[in-house]
Amino acid sequence: KAGVTQTPRYLIKTRGQQVTLSCSPISGHRSVSWYQQTPGQGLQFLFEYFSETQRNKGNFPGRFSGRQFSNSRSEMNVSTLELGDSALYLCASSPGQGKETQYFGPGTRLLVL
Amino acid sequence: AQTVTQSQPEMSVQEAETVTLSCTYDTSENNYYLFWYKQPPSRQMILVIRQEAYKQQNATENRFSVNFQKAAKSFSLKISDSQLGDTAMYFCALRGSTLGRLYFGRGTQLTVWP
Numbered sequence: 001k002a003g004v005t006q007t008p009r010y011l012i013k014t015r016g017q018q019v020t021l022s023c024s025p026i027s028g029h030r031s032v033s034w035y036q037q038t039p040g041q042g043l044q045f046l047f048e049y050f051s052e053t054q055r056n057k058g059n060f061p062g063r064f065s066g067r068q069f070s071n072s073r074s075e076m077n078v079s080t081l082e083l084g085d086s087a088l089y090l091c092a093s094s095p096g097q098g099k100e101t102q103y104f105g106p107g108t109r110l111l112v113l
Numbered sequence: 114a115q116t117v118t119q120s121q122p123e124m125s126v127q128e129a130e131t132v133t134l135s136c137t138y139d140t141s142e143n144n145y146y147l148f149w150y151k152q153p154p155s156r157q158m159i160l161v162i163r164q165e166a167y168k169q170q171n172a173t174e175n176r177f178s179v180n181f182q183k184a185a186k187s188f189s190l191k192i193s194d195s196q197l198g199d200t201a202m203y204f205c206a207l208r209g210s211t212l213g214r215l216y217f218g219r220g221t222q223l224t225v226w227p
Contacts, residue, residue, distance in 0.1 A: 031213060043204065043217040056214050088156055094213065101148065102208075102215060104158035 001027055004093050004105035012111045018079040021108045025072050025093030031055075032074040033102060034066060037088040046089075049074055050096065078110075086112045115140045117207050119218035126195045126225055133180075134190045134221045136205030144210040147181070149190045151201040152220075161203070164188065195225045 005024045013019050025032050034046040045058040049068035066076040072093075078085055088109050092102035116139045126132035138147070149161040164172045164181050171179050176196075180189045192199055205218040 033214060035215075042219050043215075045214045045216075048213050050213075058214070090158060092158075092215075101146075101160060101163055102213075103160065104150075106155070106157050109156075 004091060004103055006089075006091050006105040006108050008108060009106065010109050010111075012113065013081050014113050015081055015083060017081050018077065019081060019110060020075055020077045021089055021091075021110075023074045023076075023091030023093075023105060025074070025091075026103060028095065029093035029103075030072050030096045031094045031100075032068055032072065033092045033094075034074070034076050035090045035092065036060075037090060037107075038086075043090075046076065081112045083112050086110060115142075115207055115209060115216045117205050117216050117218040119205055119221050121221045122219070123222045123224070126192075126223070128195055128197060128225055128227050130195055131191060131193045132195055132223065134192075134203050134205075134223065136188045136190070136218055138186050138188060138205070138207050138216075140186075140207060140209065142209045146208045146210075147179075147188045148206040148208065148215070149177070149179070150204045150206060151199075152204065153198075153201040158204075162190065192223075197225050197227065199223060200225045 007022045031050045033048040036044045048056040052068045063079045068074045088107045090107045091105045094100040094102045118137045145166045147164045162174045176193045202220045204220045206215045
């Protein structure tokens with residue numbers, strides 16, 4: 001099986017712009033989670049989707065949003081980018097209902113100038 | 114609240130030796146899952162080993178094994194016969210049974226030298 005894929009792998013934006021990141025889970029996986037990784041804050045949970053519904057949300061401002069499609073692919077969007085949004089954004093997928101192991105994609109490195 | 118603490122920011126070990134990485138956690142749940150992930154310089158997060166809290170037997174995956182002490186809320190990772198490719202940041206993570214999100218520690222940077 002192919003692993004979790006994320007596009008794009010690298011992205012450079014300027015303050016005030018918006019960005020959309022994409023994640024395709026492992027085939028058959030219905031749950032997708034997003035994490036932000038920075039040197040200062042470590043790994044922080046953004047949100048989790050299951051069957052197109054947001055099940056859980058981390059403590060991020062409303063500029064961060066996401067969605068999941070019927071084929072389980074997920075996107076996250078960050079509007080009005082700030083310098084502090086520069087980070088590695090990791091997507092993870094799992095089969096479904098909470099107990100299973102999460103498998104991570106290679107991440108998208110976002111740099112905000 | 115659920116928390117994961119890794120008290121060793123950096124460790125180093127010589128090739129072929131054994132090293133143990135420490136992790137403590139706190140959770141109010143009875144059923145939960147613990148994981149060790151490694152993140153090499155490529156930044157790809159790779160699962161190393163997992164442990165279900167209801168299982169008393171410590172998990173083992175080839176050269177990797179854990180010492181799970183439920184009462185002490187301790188979950189250490191032992192790497193035997195260390196290899197240069199084991200050089201990476203190692204994260205301890207906790208996942209509850211009711212919600213799927215992972216809680217991560219701050220990581221331990223392990224360097225294996227020849």
